[in-house]
Amino acid sequence: MSLDITPTLTATEEARRQVEICNACRYCEGYCAVFPAAFAERSFSDGDITQLASLCHNCRGCYYACQYTEPHEFALNLPAALAEVRVESWARFAWPGAFARLFQTHGVALAAALVLGTALIFAAIRLLGTGAGDGFYAYLSHSAMVAIFAPAFLFPLLALAMGVRRYWHEVGGTAVTLADLRAALIDAGRMRNLSGGAAEGCNYEKGDRYSVARKHAHHAVVWGFLLCFASTSSGTILHYVLDMPAPYPFFSLPKLLGVPGGILLTLGAAGLAMLKLRADPALGAVAAWGGEMAFVILLGLTGLTGLALYAATGTGLVAPLLALHLGTVLAFFVTLPYSKMAHATYRLAALTRDAQLKRRAG
Amino acid sequence: MTRVDAITWDVVVVGGGNAALCAAIEAAETGARVVMLEAAPKPYRGGNSRHTRNFRCMHRGPLSVLTGSYEEEEYFDDLIRVTKGKTDEYLARMTIRDSETCLPWMERHGVAFQPSLSGTLSLSRTNAFFLGGGKALVNAYYNTAEDLGVTVLYEAEVRHVTVAEGRFQGLDARIGGKDLRIEGRALVLASGGFQADIDWLADAWGPAARNFLIRGTPYNRGVVLRDMLDQGADSVGDPTQCHAVAIDGRSPKYDGGIVTRLDCVPFSVVVNQNGDRFYDEGEDVWPKRYAIWGRLVAAQPEQVAYSIIDAKSLNLFMPSVFPPETADTIEGLAQKLGLPGNKLRETIDAFNAACRSGDFHPTELDGLATEGLTPPKTNWARPITEPPFYGYSLRPGVTFTYLGLKVDRTARVSAHGARLHNIWAAGEIMAGSILGEGYLAGFGMTIGTVFGRIAGQEAAAHVA
Numbered sequence: 001m002s003l004d005i006t007p008t009l010t011a012t013e014e015a016r017r018q019v020e021i022c023n024a025c026r027y028c029e030g031y032c033a034v035f036p037a038a039f040a041e042r043s044f045s046d047g048d049i050t051q052l053a054s055l056c057h058n059c060r061g062c063y064y065a066c067q068y069t070e071p072h073e074f075a076l077n078l079p080a081a082l083a084e085v086r087v088e089s090w091a092r093f094a095w096p097g098a099f100a101r102l103f104q105t106h107g108v109a110l111a112a113a114l115v116l117g118t119a120l121i122f123a124a125i126r127l128l129g130t131g132a133g134d135g136f137y138a139y140l141s142h143s144a145m146v147a148i149f150a151p152a153f154l155f156p157l158l159a160l161a162m163g164v165r166r167y168w169h170e171v172g173g174t175a176v177t178l179a180d181l182r183a184a185l186i187d188a189g190r191m192r193n194l195s196g197g198a199a200e201g202c203n204y205e206k207g208d209r210y211s212v213a214r215k216h217a218h219h220a221v222v223w224g225f226l227l228c229f230a231s232t233s234s235g236t237i238l239h240y241v242l243d244m245p246a247p248y249p250f251f252s253l254p255k256l257l258g259v260p261g262g263i264l265l266t267l268g269a270a271g272l273a274m275l276k277l278r279a280d281p282a283l284g285a286v287a288a289w290g291g292e293m294a295f296v297i298l299l300g301l302t303g304l305t306g307l308a309l310y311a312a313t314g315t316g317l318v319a320p321l322l323a324l325h326l327g328t329v330l331a332f333f334v335t336l337p338y339s340k341m342a343h344a345t346y347r348l349a350a351l352t353r354d355a356q357l358k359r360r361a362g
Numbered sequence: 363m364t365r366v367d368a369i370t371w372d373v374v375v376v377g378g379g380n381a382a383l384c385a386a387i388e389a390a391e392t393g394a395r396v397v398m399l400e401a402a403p404k405p406y407r408g409g410n411s412r413h414t415r416n417f418r419c420m421h422r423g424p425l426s427v428l429t430g431s432y433e434e435e436e437y438f439d440d441l442i443r444v445t446k447g448k449t450d451e452y453l454a455r456m457t458i459r460d461s462e463t464c465l466p467w468m469e470r471h472g473v474a475f476q477p478s479l480s481g482t483l484s485l486s487r488t489n490a491f492f493l494g495g496g497k498a499l500v501n502a503y504y505n506t507a508e509d510l511g512v513t514v515l516y517e518a519e520v521r522h523v524t525v526a527e528g529r530f531q532g533l534d535a536r537i538g539g540k541d542l543r544i545e546g547r548a549l550v551l552a553s554g555g556f557q558a559d560i561d562w563l564a565d566a567w568g569p570a571a572r573n574f575l576i577r578g579t580p581y582n583r584g585v586v587l588r589d590m591l592d593q594g595a596d597s598v599g600d601p602t603q604c605h606a607v608a609i610d611g612r613s614p615k616y617d618g619g620i621v622t623r624l625d626c627v628p629f630s631v632v633v634n635q636n637g638d639r640f641y642d643e644g645e646d647v648w649p650k651r652y653a654i655w656g657r658l659v660a661a662q663p664e665q666v667a668y669s670i671i672d673a674k675s676l677n678l679f680m681p682s683v684f685p686p687e688t689a690d691t692i693e694g695l696a697q698k699l700g701l702p703g704n705k706l707r708e709t710i711d712a713f714n715a716a717c718r719s720g721d722f723h724p725t726e727l728d729g730l731a732t733e734g735l736t737p738p739k740t741n742w743a744r745p746i747t748e749p750p751f752y753g754y755s756l757r758p759g760v761t762f763t764y765l766g767l768k769v770d771r772t773a774r775v776s777a778h779g780a781r782l783h784n785i786w787a788a789g790e791i792m793a794g795s796i797l798g799e800g801y802l803a804g805f806g807m808t809i810g811t812v813f814g815r816i817a818g819q820e821a822a823a824h825v826a
Contacts (some may be wrong), residue, residue: 024621024683027415027495030476042681064501065494067412067619071405074621208501 011084012049018081019044019052021074028062032193033354034082035062040361051171053085054350059194059201060283064208083285089170090342095162103338105287107294113335114298118327124148125323135247139322142245148326152333159337160345167346173353180359184351191215205278214275220268224303227261247313259310262303269300288340295340302328366515367542371397372825373818374533374544376520376586377552378402379409380496380807381789383503384814385550385821387471390510392822397544398507399518399535401553402581406617407516408500409554410578410762410790410806413619415496416489417468417811418804419461426465427475430487434458437488441802448798456771457796460812465490468811472502489804496807520586523549525593529783548821551775551787552814555763556584557604558616563760566602573665575609577759580616587791590767594777599764599794605801606656611666611755612684624754625679627655628742629724630669631713632756634662637696637705639713643669644741647727648679653801660758667756668699670710672748678724686752695751714745762806766794773817784824786817 009017019038022028028035034055041048060079068074091100102109121140128144137145167173187193194201194215201212234253238244248254273296281289305325312321336342373389375382378400390396400407420437421428437458441449469475474493478486485491492499507514518537523530532545556562558580563571591597613622625648632643641658645651659667670692689695692710696703716735722728722744731740766787767775773786789810796809 020681021621021683023681024623025495025619027492027620030491030493042677061494065498067495067497068621069405072617073614209505 011081011088012046015049015053015078015081015085016044018076018078019049021068021076022078025068027067028065031062031065032057032059033187033351034078034193037354037357040357047170047172049085050089050167051350051353053082053089054167054171054346055193055354056082056086057191057193057202058083058284059214060203060279061210063283064203077283079283080285083283083288086343086346087285087288089167090163090338090346093163093166093170093346094338094342095159095166099338101338103291103295103335104340104342105291107290110291110294110298110331110335110339113331114301114328116327117329117331117334118324121148121323121326121330125319133245136318136322137246139319140326142239145326148330149333152330156333156336160342163337163342164345164349167349168353171350171353173349174356176352176356180352180355183355183358184348187351187355188348191218204275207280213271217268217271217275220264221272221299222268224261224264224266224268225299227257228265228303228306229261231255231258231261255310258306262307262310265303266300266307269296269303272296273300292340298328298332298335298339299341302332366397366513366537367544369395369397369545371395371544371546373397373548373550373821374530374546375399375550375552375818376523376533377409377550377554377789377791378407378514378516379552379554379789379810380411380414380499380503381810381814381817382409382550382552383411383500383507384811385552385786385788385818386507386512387503387510388815388818389550389822390507390512392819392826394822394825395513396507396511397513397515397546399520399537399544400514400516401519401583402516402579404516406579406581407504408497408579409582411810412495412497412500413578413617414492414499414804414807415620416485416491416804417461417465417807418489418802419465419808420458421462421465425462426469427478427490428465428487429478432488437461440488441797441805444800444802445798446800448800449796453769453771454796457809457812460815461808464808464811464815467815468499471506473499474502485803520553520589522589523551523586523593523785525590525777525782525785528777528780530785547825548784549786550814550817550821551586551590551767551785551791552789552810552817553586554579554582554584554790555766556587557582557760557763559583562588563604563763566765567604567660570660570665573757574606574660575611575613575618575622575757575759576616577607577609577613577618577622577761578616582790584763587766590775590777595782596768596776596779597765597794598768598792599766599798601765603765603799604763605653605761606660606758607652607761608655608659608667608756609759610682610684611757613757613759618759621683622759623652623680624669624682624756626669626671626675626682626754627651627756629675629678629744630671631710631739631746632667632669633701633706633709634667635664635701637702637709639709639737640667642737642740644731644739644743646741647725649803655756656758656760659756665758668701669754669756670695670706670746671752672746673750673752674744674748676752682754684754686754688750688752690749690751692746692751695753699753699755710746713739713743714747717743717745761801762790762793764794764798766790767792769795769813771816772820773813774820784821786821788813788817 068076094100201210202214204214231254309321309325372394373396375386375398386396476491476493520535522534530549609622687698693703696706716732720730732738732743769792774781775785775787793809
């Protein structure tokens, strides 16, 4: 038995220890929003630490600029410390709590969700079958798709809303104004916090050298995802409002939005996965690496299988590819509130809170 | 890779901080084959430059991140004030003038500056701040040097420089555990001061120096400086002097850097380990008094002092890296700090009794002085009465040493009054030529950049 009685700090305590050292140094003042937000305080509640952690993009610029990283005895590694807090906080905020860490830190669980989702769609194709529709509906009826996907779209929205409510309470957020929201959306859209002046971007794949590769890959994913989402939404409108059911020709809104969206999503996710392989895992949440990687791959797969399905139109591959694509999308949405995807909402909440605090400080 | 000891290098640079990097970059840009010998392992590369934050720069109008103008006369006046005239005016003015062209050069070579900020920084006119601090600057320069083909050797301790008939011929170094002979046609010495050699400090200062803390790199041991002085190199600066400030007494022995600063003194009562006050804590605003407290604490028993404040002052200064000791009574605080409780109580009572009512202004000289107290506290004298009480220990923290090599305006080193043929020096090893006493924020980086560039250019021209 070990007699080692060194008390181990929780993720929040360790991050607080590090942020307090940062607050006595302040050399990173000009980097992202984390530092001015930290330097406005003299002591840090758990909620303050959660808020700082959610502002951090894990770009790692501060790590390479830090004079106190190991082997220095202060052993600062703020990107990793804040990443650990994020992982823990999302688990704490997750609703229902049973799924808290399942998909964030377990790549295998995410892969299992993918397999399950695909199997479910296969079974649905077998059992529910066609409502004698055209295109994809020849394999799975429109009403069956709606019955499966409507709850799969709506449930994550509810779960994330519950999570963000818990977040907002913990960080002490007040009533949100349009100005706060606007500031947050602009910061998020421009990824302003990855632009520390002349030192632009992240220190991901080339050590202490800056690179904008991660920023570009991330934006490809964001825009790809939004285009795919817009494609599906436009299809819904065509179906219900204009009574124009699928299949759609290439020169139609769903395809003109979906094809470039799928390409951007696939390429962006491939880029993020490659960068993740080259970056030092010790500067992130080590235990969450597998879950994050699995999530990026799942994200890329939704784009890739969608494109493959479109390319296979009219061939015998449609049925299996349809099952794979719909299964991927299903797995993505069902696990969304418990995977890395949740960061989008928490980051937006953190930026909104930051805008509030800045406004209050004048 | 070819063995480093099988090559006759064009320019050999000893050191791995700002000045060494500037010299290596300038020389490599002419096409010269350059090797840099950095004594530290890679994570600690950059000498004291990695702890720096800014660069003091002359400018005739807004320049990059700098606001307004800061011209030669004002800059020189600032220098004269801190050095009390101990400077070589010609070299000083040259350094000041050259600083203006250095800033764009730094930006071209990868250094990112911080946009001028409000808040804690009030130096946006005179000093340009490195985005992320000195280590970010050092990283940028190492990347630039690497792109230019400079060979960098880490854990490369230079033991002896062979100088014969006024000419550098080669040097002996222990590199990664192996003794090697490095040969080259020109030599740039940029290996810093000797503040990390405690024995040398103790020789100069007396045994008290063994209790000093070294704020910067543990790798500035002055081995090359001593070797050159032993061979008759001309020197400048006072060997018995070092620049020391009062820092948190709990700081690491080496390499504590900026976070060891404590700004509480003006709002406190400072006692030695006997519980006695020994100097006017409110003499002037803190940046001006910061340096003299190093000396004051060094003169106290065991080179330690204690700064005592009460609850109303805790948020008036920059957060400290170590939390203060805290107690609800003065006696309780004395016990935690290891001070005689009765004596501290007496000292605080006497101080409190000497305080007068008046307006307290933490950011300016407010004239709120004690009456009939020796030594007096001439500003910010408010009674220490509101619990909890807080205490910080203070020790002298050495920032740099003044003794160095004498150089001329081309950064050339001389021995026995004659210029050496092919040896130049830059950075802290020659800064005493310009900064004979005191310190001016950001001026060390200015000297290092100006002379590093000159040394690199001159050495490259010599071998061209």
